[in-house]
Amino acid sequence: MADxxxxxxxxxxxxxxxxxxxxxxxxxxxxVTAIIGPSGCGKSTFIRCLNRMHEVVPGARAQGQVLLNGExxxxxxxxxxxxxxxxxxxxxxxxxxxxxxxxxNVAAGLRLDGVRNHALLDEAVEQALHHAALWDEVKxxxxxxxxxxxxxxxxxxxxxxxxxxxxxxxxxxxxxSALDPIATAKIEELIVELKKELTIVIVTHNMxxxxxxxxxxxxxxxxxxxxxxxxxxxxxxxxDRRTEDYITGRFG
Amino acid sequence: MKARARRIVNMTMGxxxxxxxxxxxxxxxxxxxxxxxxxxxxxxxDFFTRLPKPVGEPGGGMANAIVGTLILVGLASCLGLPLGIxxxxxxxxxxxxxxxxxxxxxxxxxxxVPSIVIGIFAYTIVVLPMRRFSALAGGFALAVIMLPIxxxxxxxxxxxxxASLREAALALGIPEWKVMLRVVLPTARAGIITGVMxxxxxxxxxxxxxxxxxxxxxxxxQGLLQPIAALPLQIFAYAIAPYEDWHRQAxxxxxxxxxxxxLSSFIARIVTKGRYSGLR
Amino acid sequence: xxxxxxxxxxxxxxxxxxPTSTKGRWGDRLFRLLIRAAALALLVxxxxxxxxxxxxxxxxxxxxxxxxxxxxxxDPVAEVFGALPLIYGTxxxxxxxxxxxxxxxxxxxxxxxxxxxxxxxxxxxxxxxxLAAVPSVVYGLxxxxxxxxxxxxxxxxxxxxxxxxxxxxxxxxxxxxxxxxGLILAIMVVPFIIAVSRExxxxxxNEQREAALALGATRWETTRLAVLRYARSGLTxxxxxxxxxxxxxxxxxxxxxxxRPEISASLFxxxxxxxxxxxxxxxxxxxxxxxxxxxxxxLLLFVVTVVVNALARLLxxxxxxxxxxxxx
Numbered sequence: 001m002a003d004x005x006x007x008x009x010x011x012x013x014x015x016x017x018x019x020x021x022x023x024x025x026x027x028x029x030x031x032v033t034a035i036i037g038p039s040g041c042g043k044s045t046f047i048r049c050l051n052r053m054h055e056v057v058p059g060a061r062a063q064g065q066v067l068l069n070g071e072x073x074x075x076x077x078x079x080x081x082x083x084x085x086x087x088x089x090x091x092x093x094x095x096x097x098x099x100x101x102x103x104x105n106v107a108a109g110l111r112l113d114g115v116r117n118h119a120l121l122d123e124a125v126e127q128a129l130h131h132a133a134l135w136d137e138v139k140x141x142x143x144x145x146x147x148x149x150x151x152x153x154x155x156x157x158x159x160x161x162x163x164x165x166x167x168x169x170x171x172x173x174x175x176x177s178a179l180d181p182i183a184t185a186k187i188e189e190l191i192v193e194l195k196k197e198l199t200i201v202i203v204t205h206n207m208x209x210x211x212x213x214x215x216x217x218x219x220x221x222x223x224x225x226x227x228x229x230x231x232x233x234x235x236x237x238x239x240d241r242r243t244e245d246y247i248t249g250r251f252g
Numbered sequence: 253m254k255a256r257a258r259r260i261v262n263m264t265m266g267x268x269x270x271x272x273x274x275x276x277x278x279x280x281x282x283x284x285x286x287x288x289x290x291x292x293x294x295x296x297x298d299f300f301t302r303l304p305k306p307v308g309e310p311g312g313g314m315a316n317a318i319v320g321t322l323i324l325v326g327l328a329s330c331l332g333l334p335l336g337i338x339x340x341x342x343x344x345x346x347x348x349x350x351x352x353x354x355x356x357x358x359x360x361x362x363x364x365v366p367s368i369v370i371g372i373f374a375y376t377i378v379v380l381p382m383r384r385f386s387a388l389a390g391g392f393a394l395a396v397i398m399l400p401i402x403x404x405x406x407x408x409x410x411x412x413x414x415a416s417l418r419e420a421a422l423a424l425g426i427p428e429w430k431v432m433l434r435v436v437l438p439t440a441r442a443g444i445i446t447g448v449m450x451x452x453x454x455x456x457x458x459x460x461x462x463x464x465x466x467x468x469x470x471x472x473x474q475g476l477l478q479p480i481a482a483l484p485l486q487i488f489a490y491a492i493a494p495y496e497d498w499h500r501q502a503x504x505x506x507x508x509x510x511x512x513x514x515l516s517s518f519i520a521r522i523v524t525k526g527r528y529s530g531l532r
Numbered sequence: 533x534x535x536x537x538x539x540x541x542x543x544x545x546x547x548x549x550x551p552t553s554t555k556g557r558w559g560d561r562l563f564r565l566l567i568r569a570a571a572l573a574l575l576v577x578x579x580x581x582x583x584x585x586x587x588x589x590x591x592x593x594x595x596x597x598x599x600x601x602x603x604x605x606x607d608p609v610a611e612v613f614g615a616l617p618l619i620y621g622t623x624x625x626x627x628x629x630x631x632x633x634x635x636x637x638x639x640x641x642x643x644x645x646x647x648x649x650x651x652x653x654x655x656x657x658x659x660x661x662x663l664a665a666v667p668s669v670v671y672g673l674x675x676x677x678x679x680x681x682x683x684x685x686x687x688x689x690x691x692x693x694x695x696x697x698x699x700x701x702x703x704x705x706x707x708x709x710x711x712x713x714g715l716i717l718a719i720m721v722v723p724f725i726i727a728v729s730r731e732x733x734x735x736x737x738n739e740q741r742e743a744a745l746a747l748g749a750t751r752w753e754t755t756r757l758a759v760l761r762y763a764r765s766g767l768t769x770x771x772x773x774x775x776x777x778x779x780x781x782x783x784x785x786x787x788x789x790x791x792r793p794e795i796s797a798s799l800f801x802x803x804x805x806x807x808x809x810x811x812x813x814x815x816x817x818x819x820x821x822x823x824x825x826x827x828x829x830x831l832l833l834f835v836v837t838v839v840v841n842a843l844a845r846l847l848x849x850x851x852x853x854x855x856x857x858x859x860x
Contacts, residue, residue: 457667
């Protein structure tokens with residue numbers, strides 16, 4: 001089920017500001033790829049280009065090729081709305097819909113697709129919550145508001161919501177930065193489980209986290225891809241001087 | 253197929269909302285067009301300088317009504333501005349615990365009271381004891397309407413003045429009241445003027461509270477203790493009368509009134525354009 | 533204008549003589565007294581308004597009691613006053629106005645906040661603010677000479693021909709009447725609904741929109757799921773604010789409603805509202821009881837609008853919107 005993503009010559013702008021420069025990257029299927037780099041290096045912009053969320057901001061645009069299973073997501077006539085079905089996203093700050101129950105939150109994506117059958121929805125929601133390691137904690141509270149959960153639970157709810165539509169890829173933009181260490185640990189465990197079925201791209205400013213969960217890591221700096229290699233190699237023996245400076249804390 | 257349906261719904265809703273926006277703006281355009289079309293021809297020098305002619309005689313103008321409106325606004329400002337600005341400063345500066353909250357709440361309540369009810373209030377307080385309609389009564393009613401607007405705007409503006417400015421002045425040993433008068437208020441001046449112009453524009457157009465306070469007058473007023481003409485009152489009286497000539501004058505009066513109101517809004521904008529940059 | 537780092541305008545150089553001048557402290561006390569007095573003046577005015585109105589309405593309240601609210605006979609000569617037609621007229625005209633203004637207003641607000649390209653929003657918002665600045669009497673003038681004739685010659689005959697089987701659209705086409713009043717009120721109320729709704733919608737955090745978009749929602753679906761649902765109570769507040777405005781509107785309604793204190797099922801029929809009655813009859817009220825009855829009507833209007841507005845502000849505040857005067 002999992003597909004890899006091939007990125008070719010991806011450029012992105014905010015108005016006249018050129019924020020991503022000619023990115024070439026291969027994201028391996030069924031594995032976790034981490035994106036690291038100092039603030040403002042373009043890592044969030046990069047993953048937002050993968051599910052075409054970048055262009056939602058007025059004045060923002062992107063150009064290049066992003067191939068999902070051979071199909072160019074930036075090709076002519078491709079509907080961004082459909083892409084976001086196949087590539088899900090989890091954000092830095094958990095954002096469940098507060099006016100909806102836990103159940104409705106997870107079912108939201110499916111309902112958008114027109115699924116009305118109660119039995120189907122029940123099953124899909126339960127499965128997604130299992131996948132997100134949240135089922136046991138909320139199974140008796142499916143009717144409670146999505147916002148009534150703790151921070152870590154909310155984030156897992158958002159993950160369940162994203163998983164419910166069965167995407168091929170899951171993008172995670174610093175998913176743990178608003179969470180406490182215990183919640184973070186739970187989500188990292190979850191990521192390790194999920195990669196068996198999904199391709200995951202995770203942006204993180206926490207290098208230890210990148211080292212813990214990912215197989216490959218990409219280092220971005222000032223809108224450019226500086227180095228992309230196996231995680232173990234990047235953190236023990238980076239090829240580029242700038243990478244080494246970053247991971248040893250000389251800047252950023 | 254389902255995806256296509258969703259796309260169509262999306263586009264349709266996009267167009268529907270755009271349509272709403274256009275429909276909403278339409279009446280304004282219609283009104284402005286009619287105002288100019290019907291009123292422009294009647295607006296001449298006579299209109300601004302002459303008194304209304306007796307029934308049946310064509311011609312005449314609304315000089316007394318225009319002047320009356322200016323006088324009423326002036327009267328209202330004499331009461332409304334000091335109370336409003338000082339009250340606004342109070343809300344922004346006071347260290348009292350409960351009173352500011354109460355005052356703010358009451359100001360909001362007063363803001364929502366229909367202007368005709370405020371007219372009743374002015375009637376009972378001013379007209380009844382004096383046993384006559386008067387410019388004073390009208391001015392009082394308009395002052396009460398203007399008060400909450402000026403109050404809230406001033407409070408907002410004074411709050412916007414950065415604390416660092418105030419602290420710098422205080423640290424120089426300058427007493428608080430001087431800091432307020434010579435530092436804070438001048439900085440907030442542009443915004444306060446805007447608030448005042450907005451309030452003025454609002455009360456200049458008010459008719460209902462004047463119906464039984466200022467009452468209207470076909471001649472020049474004989475002092476502030478007598479009934480006085482006002483532009484909106486005159487427009488109303490002419491509009492509901494059966495005379496064609498008066499209808500034309502009503503349109504002209506409405507055109508002049510709208511121009512006055514829009515002008516004060518524009519002046520407010522221009523005043524704030526240059527001097528505001530320090531605060532926002 | 534105070535320049536950063538420079539000296540404040542109009543201040544004399546700091547005095548080295550003594551740190552605290554008694555004159556300054558005295559000035560401060562006076563200042564604090566002055567501003568507190570101004571604030572208290574507002575309190576006195578509002579409380580005074582309530583007290584004065586209750587006292588003036590008392591004779592009528594005592595004379596008619598509950599009957600004032602439920603009987604229909606308004607007879608100044610016989611000194612019998614029942615305000616039911618006024619209450620009916622006020623409610624019906626306001627509800628009709630909302631029926632038209634709410635979908636249009638919220639639709640326009642959604643357009644401005646979620647759909648419109650950035651360059652369209654300022655001019656349209658500006659035009660809408662202009663709409664809010666037009667005085668009631670000018671709307672009324674336009675209503676009498678443009679809207680009512682149009683209704684009388686085009687709209688009402690057409691409605692009567694097609695939907696005349698409904699009691700709503702029966703009766704002779706006067707032009708003026710409930711329909712005209714409802715329409716004019718709708719036009720007057722819509723700018724306020726738009727202004728407040730737009731603020732409420734803009735206050736919805738962007739993360740909510742992103743959450744929906746990332747799920748593969750279209751822009752409309754995002755608006756529906758993430759924005760409108762989130763802003764529900766605030767939008768209700770905006771609607772209530774519109775209601776508050778409509779209830780208190782006087783001049784434009786007086787000029788087009790036909791001024792007949794009767795209850796009718798038809799929208800074509802003339803009617804009367806509480807505010808219109810006061811506007812028309814107050815200056816000519818001959819007897820004390822008559823005046824008192826009119827003031828009781830005013831008191832009723834006051835209470836209803838205050839309650840509706842308070843509710844509205846509560847709702848709007850709860851979503852993080854603010855109720856600013858539509859200005860600039």
